[in-house]
Structure formats: structure tokens, C-alpha cells
Amino acid sequence: MFIVMIGPPGVGKGTQCKRLVNQLGIPHVSTGDMLREARKSVSHGEDLLAHMDRGRLVSDEVVTELVERRLELPDCQNGCLFDGFPRTIQQAETLDKILGKHGKSVGLAIEMSGDDKLLVQRMLKRAAEEQRPDDTVETLTRRLEIYQRETVPVAKYYEERGLLCQVSGIGTPDEVSLTIRQQIRDNGGKYRENSS
Ligand code: AMP
Numbered sequence: 221m222f223i224v225m226i227g228p229p230g231v232g233k234g235t236q237c238k239r240l241v242n243q244l245g246i247p248h249v250s251t252g253d254m255l256r257e258a259r260k261s262v263s264h265g266e267d268l269l270a271h272m273d274r275g276r277l278v279s280d281e282v283v284t285e286l287v288e289r290r291l292e293l294p295d296c297q298n299g300c301l302f303d304g305f306p307r308t309i310q311q312a313e314t315l316d317k318i319l320g321k322h323g324k325s326v327g328l329a330i331e332m333s334g335d336d337k338l339l340v341q342r343m344l345k346r347a348a349e350e351q352r353p354d355d356t357v358e359t360l361t362r363r364l365e366i367y368q369r370e371t372v373p374v375a376k377y378y379e380e381r382g383l384l385c386q387v388s389g390i391g392t393p394d395e396v397s398l399t400i401r402q403q404i405r406d407n408g409g410k411y412r413e414n415s416s
Pocket of ligand 1 (some may be wrong): 229251252253271272273275276277278279280283303304305306307308311347365
């Protein structure tokens with residue numbers, strides 16, 4: 221099953237995705253992680269740095285090319301959990317085309333929500349703990365604005381296709397995890413027997 225996780229920065233998507241991939245037995249495809257890795261390389265580095273450090277989105281072309289290559293690997297043939305992708309309508313449309321070429325499609329989109337104050341606190345804590353240079357107060361504000369403008373329409377895109385479920389990101393990681401797993405079960409996703 222191909223699952224898309226949508227949510228504003230700081231809502232806890234990364235934490236929940238890491239838990240879910242073990243339980244679902246599908247790989248975690250995080251475009252943020254892939255871009256942080258890609259920007260270490262000489263050919264991509266400077267362009268990516270300029271966008272990511274300012275809290276802006278990297279171009280749809282760069283991101284979808286990375287995703288397309290990732291999806292060709294054998295571990296993604298039966299599904300994956302997309303984290304931070306698609307973030308624009310164009311990315312959502314391109315993803316449909318990429319999967320469609322192989323007779324596959326997105327099975328479920330999960331939208332996590334949280335209130336802005338809590339998101340700011342979480343982001344600042346994470347920036348300090350993980351030393352993420354692209355997470356600063358200025359970039360956070362910009363990222364929340366960009367999320368509203370570019371990514372909220374993506375949730376609507378999946379809602380119109382009957383694929384969206386909404387989950388509150390407020391609560392302990394265990395509580396949120398439980399709700400997400402329930403939503404996936406209700407929507408046809410399978411768990412490994414040893415999942416907790
Ligand atoms: P994340 O770790 O998902 O918060 O992503 C960190 C940064 O990587 C974002 O602020 C963007 O600059 C960039 N990024 C990650 N995913 C995407 C995407 N799907 N489209 C465009 N830019 C992205």
C-alpha cells in the first residue's frame with residue numbers, strides 16, 4: 221500500500237512514520253531526509269541549501285526525480301510511506317503518473333493537524349536536539365505559511381478522491397500512533413503480526 225503522510229512542520233510526522241514503517245513492513249520515503257543527503261553532493265548542494273535553509277520548497281522537478289528513482293528500487297514495489305511528499309498539487313499529480321505507469325496508486329493519505337503554538341515549540345526543541353540547520357524561528361514561520369498555501373490543497377486533492385483521513389497530532393506519540401493505526405486498518409492497510 222502506498223500511503224501519503226501530510227502535516228505541517230513540527231506536527232510529529234517523522235516520529236509517527238518511523239513507528240509505522242516497522243508495523244506496516246513498507247519503506248519510509250522521506251523527501252526531507254533524501255534532500256538533506258543530496259545536498260551533501262557537489263552537483264546538488266548549493267541550490268538545495270539555498271531553498272532548504274530559507275524554509276522554501278525545493279523545485280518540484282528535483283523532488284519528483286529523487287522520488288521516481290527511489291520508487292524504482294525493489295523494496296518499494298509493494299508500497300511505501302511517503303513523508304513530506306507530495307507537498308504541492310503538481311507533486312501529487314506527478315506521483316499519480318509515476319505510480320500509474322506501473323498500475324499502482326496511492327491507497328491512503330493521512331493528514332495530521334496541530335495548533336501553531338505547539339508546532340513552534342516542537343520545532344524549536346527538535347532544532348536544538350537534532351541540530352537541523354534548516355529549522356530556525358524565521359524558517360519555521362515561512363514553512364507554516366508555505367504549508368497553508370501549497371500543501372493544504374494537497375490534502376484537499378486526496379479528500380476529493382476519497383483517500384483522505386484526518387488525525388490530530390496532539391497527544392502523546394503512543395496516542396497519536398494508535399489513532400493512525402486504527403485509520404489504516406479501517407482503510408484496508410495490513411499490519412505485521414508482531415506489531416504493537
Ligand atoms: P522536512 O524534513 O520534510 O521538513 O523537509 C525539510 C526541507 O526539505 C523543507 O523545508 C523543504 O525545503 C525541503 N523539502 C522536503 N520535502 C519536499 C518536497 N516534497 N517538496 C519540496 N521541498 C521539500
